[in-house]
Amino acid sequence: MSGDELRFGFGQNWERYLRERFSEERVQISKEHLLRFLQVTDLRGKYVLDIGCGSGLHSLAALRAGAERIVSFDFDAHSVTATEMLRKYAGNPPNWTVLQGSILDNQFLETIDPADIVHSWGVLHHTGSMWQAVENTKPLMKPDGSLYIALYVDDPYFGLPMSFWVDVKQRYNKAGWFGTKRMEWWYFWRFHLQRNPANLPELLRQARDYKKNRGMDLYRDAVDWLGGWPFEYASVDEVKNFVCGKMGLELRNLATGQACAEYLFGFPRETR
Ligand SMILES: C[S@@+](CC[C@H](N)C(=O)[O-])C[C@H]1O[C@@H](n2cnc3c(N)ncnc32)[C@H](O)[C@@H]1O
Known part of the structure; x- marks a missing residue:
């Protein structure tokens, strides 16, 4: 910000x-x-x-x-x-x-x-x-x-309407360093791991393969998604x-x- x-x-x-x-x-x-x-x-x-x-x-x-x-x-x-x-x-x-x-x-x-x-x-x-x-x-x-x-x-992102994400993004941008890290953990836990540690191997596979997407990186794109504001x-x-x-x-x-x-x-x- x-x-x-x-x-x-x-x-x-x-x-x-x-x-x-x-x-x-x-x-x-x-x-x-x-x-x-x-x-x-x-x-x-x-x-x-x-x-x-x-x-x-x-x-x-x-x-x-x-x-x-x-x-x-x-x-x-x-x-x-x-x-x-x-x-x-x-x-x-x-x-x-x-x-x-x-x-x-x-x-x-x-x-x-x-x-x-x-x-x-x-x-x-x-x-x-x-x-x-x-x-x-x-x-x-x-x-x-x-x-x-x-x-x-x-379209809904992870099944949630954009109005939900607008609120997340505003909170992320107002949060301090600790708050942003907490939100990043929350994001991966809730949406990528779906609150189940057994999904970790799948998340690691996604992270490894993510570069196929225009050469980008899963974590850096997640930060960009959570933070990206204006939106x-x-x-x-x-x-x-x-x-x-x-x-x-x-x-x-x-x-x-x-x-x-x-x-x-x-x-x-x-x-x-
Ligand atoms: C999500 S990033 C996309 C970066 C790159 N195009 C890509 O595909 O990886 C959005 C970029 O738009 C830039 N941006 C935002 N507002 C802008 C503006 N008014 N004029 C030019 N660039 C802007 C940001 O600084 C940021 O680097």
Whole structure:
């Protein structure tokens, strides 16, 4: 939490992810996920804009996929530091720029060149103004560009409505260090172990296999889930109606079944 308003320190969680969990294998997994969802075999010749880059893992994955240019930005100074660490790890490539800025800051956005692929995974619902943030991505797309976003869906999570999780998140962000650890234990005990220690081997298996999910880490994602605030969510239909109806884009790919739905949008082919 920082400032007067309640806001989760996403970037510190990402710095810890890099220190404790980062590996080339995870970059490779992220790269495969990125290419699969974009339905391409590589990103050669493409300029990728990564909005809310977090750890920087997925920007690095874009670099590894052959992107010609990458611009990564994040609102949180610690996320920027994390992404800069990965840029340094990658040998400070001149075609990768890391910036601090907000998708809600129009003056900042005017300094960003439109991209072939605008990528914003799990970000726009954490800005405090989700629909405005979604709308602000459109001018960042080249006329033939794509928009790849992931947003929380309004389905129950572990069988509980989002209103329950809103309350959990607010309490987590107001808690001190001890309180947050207690809530993390509670979360794993109640939802992952289902209050039964006999489920521990299954939890350990889940933790081991979790990296298959975009290279992420179960514990760091749990902290991100408990803490992630501001927080909004929308049904798939609401997102489609907004982006296709109000913003005039067309849906090219969709993946559901997780807490976040993934969407790939582009300009309607006849209007390009
Ligand atoms: C859940 S993390 C996702 C990180 C990364 N995209 C990923 O997929 O791993 C959300 C990120 O969005 C960033 N964020 C929140 N509000 C933002 C804003 N207004 N502009 C840009 N980034 C923002 C947070 O700082 C955080 O790093």
